[in-house]
Amino acid sequence: MVQIAPPPLGAAEPGDCIRTFVFCANLAAQEACGDAAASTTTHRVLQGLRGSSEYRGYLFGVVAHPPTLGEVSSLGFVSVPAAAPSPELDCEGFINISLPLKEDTSTAEIELVFAPEYLPLPGEEFDPDARELALWMARTALDLVRRLGRDIAQVGLLHPPGLSSQKDALAGVYAELGFELRHSEQQLVSEIASNPVTPLITPGLSAQVWPDYDIPERYLDDVTRLLTLATADSHHGKLTVAPQPWDRERLAQARSRIRVRRAHTLLAAVLDSDGQVLALTELARQEDADPQVCEWTLTVSDRSYRGRGLAMLAKLVALHKVNAYWPHVRRAYFSLAAEDKAMAAIYAHLGAKVISQASAWEKKLR
Numbered sequence: 001m002v003q004i005a006p007p008p009l010g011a012a013e014p015g016d017c018i019r020t021f022v023f024c025a026n027l028a029a030q031e032a033c034g035d036a037a038a039s040t041t042t043h044r045v046l047q048g049l050r051g052s053s054e055y056r057g058y059l060f061g062v063v064a065h066p067p068t069l070g071e072v073s074s075l076g077f078v079s080v081p082a083a084a085p086s087p088e089l090d091c092e093g094f095i096n097i098s099l100p101l102k103e104d105t106s107t108a109e110i111e112l113v114f115a116p117e118y119l120p121l122p123g124e125e126f127d128p129d130a131r132e133l134a135l136w137m138a139r140t141a142l143d144l145v146r147r148l149g150r151d152i153a154q155v156g157l158l159h160p161p162g163l164s165s166q167k168d169a170l171a172g173v174y175a176e177l178g179f180e181l182r183h184s185e186q187q188l189v190s191e192i193a194s195n196p197v198t199p200l201i202t203p204g205l206s207a208q209v210w211p212d213y214d215i216p217e218r219y220l221d222d223v224t225r226l227l228t229l230a231t232a233d234s235h236h237g238k239l240t241v242a243p244q245p246w247d248r249e250r251l252a253q254a255r256s257r258i259r260v261r262r263a264h265t266l267l268a269a270v271l272d273s274d275g276q277v278l279a280l281t282e283l284a285r286q287e288d289a290d291p292q293v294c295e296w297t298l299t300v301s302d303r304s305y306r307g308r309g310l311a312m313l314a315k316l317v318a319l320h321k322v323n324a325y326w327p328h329v330r331r332a333y334f335s336l337a338a339e340d341k342a343m344a345a346i347y348a349h350l351g352a353k354v355i356s357q358a359s360a361w362e363k364k365l366r
Contacts, residue, residue: 001095001140002066003073004059006049007083014042015086017061021045021094025113031122032158033187033356037293037333044286047261049082053253054102058144060095062137075147091115092133095141099148103231103244108150110141112170122160126169134173142177146365152240155179155361158187165359174361183237183360185337190352192294192319192330199316205278207317210267211325213255219269220248222277227251230280230300235337239360262287265297266325268318270310278302279310281318285326294326296334299343312346319350 004017014022022042029038048057061080067087071079080086096111118130126134145153157168165171165181175181201207210216215223227246234243258265263286270279279301285294301310322329335358336343 001077002061002063002080003075003077004061004082005079007046013084014046015082015084016088017080017086018042018045018082020091021113024115027116028113028119029158032160035355037290041288043288046082052257056099056101058097061089061091062093063089063091092118093137095137097141097144099150104242106150107152107154108145108148110153110155112137120169123163123167124169134170138173138177151364151366153363153365154239157359159357161354161357171359179361179363181359182239182362185335185358186354187333187335187356187358188347188352188354189331189333190347190350192322192332194323196319199313199320204273206271208269208271209321212258212265213251219277224248224251226277226280226300230298235340239362266318266322268314270314278305279314281314283318283322283332291328292330294329294332296332315346
């Protein structure tokens with residue numbers, strides 16, 4: 001096995017190993033949901049390896065014959081540069097580990113990615129060689145998580161609609177190693193009209209839209225309060241989570257981070273007559289992703305104002321304004337927890353359709 005070293009700042013050309021990882025990861029995602037929008041990009045992977053104030057990433061390539069010469073990483077593996085030039089390696093798979101640094105700091109997130117010859121079709125089992133490889137990779141990932149000082153391993157798996165997570169080949173591998181199914185959700189998509197209707201804003205309310213966290217100073221405390229609520233009230237099933245509050249510093253870090261990642265956000269707010277922010281919703285997109293695609297990343301209302309249609313109003317405001325900022329966007333994707341009945345009703349009103357489902361698995365290591 002080799003460790004893929006983080007690229008230096010300014011390095012833009014991905015190495016062969018990164019291109020291979022992205023190809024394999026995208027193949028698996030598109031097999032599961034049948035939608036190219038599930039793809040990641042080399043730029044996003046490189047940024048993930050560089051890390052941020054929120055996450056630190058580690059990527060390992062599984063090779064039958066690793067190079068014997070080269071720098072050795074702090075974890076004891078031969079280090080291969082993520083940016084070009086990098087050697088061509090015949091990778092059988094990849095182990096991708098993300099460590100949250102703000103929230104859930106006892107947790108590590110694991111992703112196993114397989115070369116096409118080892119990847120079963122959705123609903124099919126691994127062949128014997130592929131299953132042996134998958135078990136070895138999963139055990140190795142758990143060992144790495146322990147060495148990185150984390151107590152909890154979590155895994156997210158993507159499945160086609162209607163396919164039980166119990167019939168996923170990789171889910172069977174994780175279950176054999178003691179992982180438990182802790183959460184389920186759906187991935188959906190809704191269309192964005194080129195000329196959306198103007199939302200009806202009742203007297204006493206107003207709306208504002210802030211791109212890329214360019215939020216007027218007078219609203220910052222309200223926004224961080226609602227972001228903290230969104231984090232605390234998110235549906236996680238039985239996953240172990242440790243949400244942390246938002247403050248102005250964390251919001252400033254998020255604003256800086258999206259610039260570095262070439263990402264964009266659109267935050268729509270509903271306010272009362274005193275200028276207090278009562279509800280927020282956010283759309284996000286990547287510059288290097290499909291220009292027709294964005295993602296709903298959060299929706300939250302003040303707890304004392306829930307059940308009054310403010311979340312729906314915030315979404316209609318965002319949909320009305322999105323073309324002014326991102327004129328090519330035509331589809332919005334999002335995840336929906338099975339137990340989130342309120343958001344399910346909102347997305348049904350927006351005409352959303354299911355494209356895939358996901359399961360989250362967890363194993364405590366201590």
